[in-house]
Amino acid sequence: MVFKKCKELLDFNDTLAKTQLFHLEYLLNKNNSTELNNILIRINQISNIKDSELLILVRCKVYVELKMYHEAMLDLNLLYDKNLYYSRIILYISYTYLLREITDFWLYLNVNNNNxxxxxxxxxxEFSKYMYESKIRVYFISNMVNLNSKLHQLQENDINSLSEKIISSKNEELYLNLPMLYFNYSYRVIWKISVKEVLNKDSFIKFIIKSTNSEQYKDFELKHYEHVLKYEDMLKLEGLGWIEYQLSENVYYKYVQLSIKINGSINMQIDYVRNGYKLYNDEKITYFPNIVGDILPNFHEWCPNVPETFKDKYFSRKEMENLLELKDIINYL
Structure with missing residues (x-):
């Protein structure tokens, strides 16, 4: 009965369920090149694969494990092309999150693009380098620790951040002055932040942008912008978790020097800053999708013998308890 239901699941026209199963099988066989090649063959037999970003992502991960970096690069480029629109770029960023630990892959991309x-x-x-040199120009705030050792005390680990390391204000005043960055005619500046708690009504956050089109410049020649979040503004962001916050000021210059000043008792974390292309009249907040937990959960870490996809929808709880070894089920399929 269990085998029959598993077979029915894959026969059923449910691309998401199939994708989750492929991802689960990938997790169980990451060190088995023969099985990974078998997964690849079955994925490539799906005729409408280009219509499913998650299936492309799983295939990309399989390519990376097999060290087929050129093919993985093509899939990564395809994911970028499918998410060019402003509101979807954040999805592409989330996809790179799932590949960030594969150092050799990012080294391959950097060597082939520039070095x-x-x-x-x-x-x-290598991952930080790729994200900065990419079209979306992501600069991790944790890079600042390599320029200023005093920031070590403000650095924290966070597995939900893109770089896994963030800078936290820890309810203290903080001023970060970033180096001059090449943003290639950025229209907007976007910060990834998490405002956990605002304790003082006199607190504020000031974002500063200085910009120019020349590599050779004097400070007084820079175009200057400021964007301030007052207490009432910060309350709207409090407790939202990780968000991308787009500043309202338009920037039409290649080079930008960014600063952020946190004044007062604010518990706030900063992951990265990047450029943005879509114009809006006001600031914009974008929430991060939970790609890992909601769509491609890492079943093997928390429940190695039971695929969550099957729960409730395909099996009763009692049937779940009697499941045979997951690898046997997958081999049968």
Whole structure:
């Protein structure tokens, strides 16, 4: 009965369920190249694969494990092309999150694209380098620790951040002055932040933008913008978790020097800053999708023998308790 239901699940025209099963099988066989190749063959037999971003993502992960980096790069580019629109770029960023630990893959991409020395910006690892050199120009705030050792005390680990390391204000006043960044004619500046708690009505957050089109400049020549969040503004962000906050000021210059000043008792975390292209009249808040937990859950870590996809929808709780080894089920399929 269990085998029959599993077979019916894959025969059923449910792309998300199939994708979750492929991802689960991938997790169980990450060190088995033969099984990974079998997964790849079955994924490529699906005729409408380009219509499913998650299926492309799973295939990309399989390619990476098999060290087929060129093919993985093509899938990553395809995911970017499918999410060019402003409101969907955040999905592409979430996809890269699931690949960030594969250092050799990012090294391959960097060598093939360019191999600039970015240490003067505090960028010293391959993933950080790729994200900064990519079209969306993501600069991790944790890079600042490599430029200023005093920031070590403000750095925290956070598995939900893109770089896994963030800077936290810890209810203290904080001023961060970033190096001059190349944003390639950015229209907007977007910060990824999490405002956990605002304790003082006199608190505020000030975002500062200085910009120019020339690599050679004097400070007084820079175009200057300021964007201030007062107490009432911050209350709207409090407790929302990780968000992308787009500043309302338009920026039409290649190079930007960004600063952020946190004044008063604010418990706030900062992950990265990036450029934005879509114009809006006001500031904009974008929430992060939970790709890992809601769509491609890491079943193997918390429940190695039971696929969550099957719960309730396909099996009773009693049937779940009597499931045979998951790998046997998958092999049968």
């Amino acid at each position: 600039n020395d970015l240490s003067k910006l505090g960028i010293v690892n």
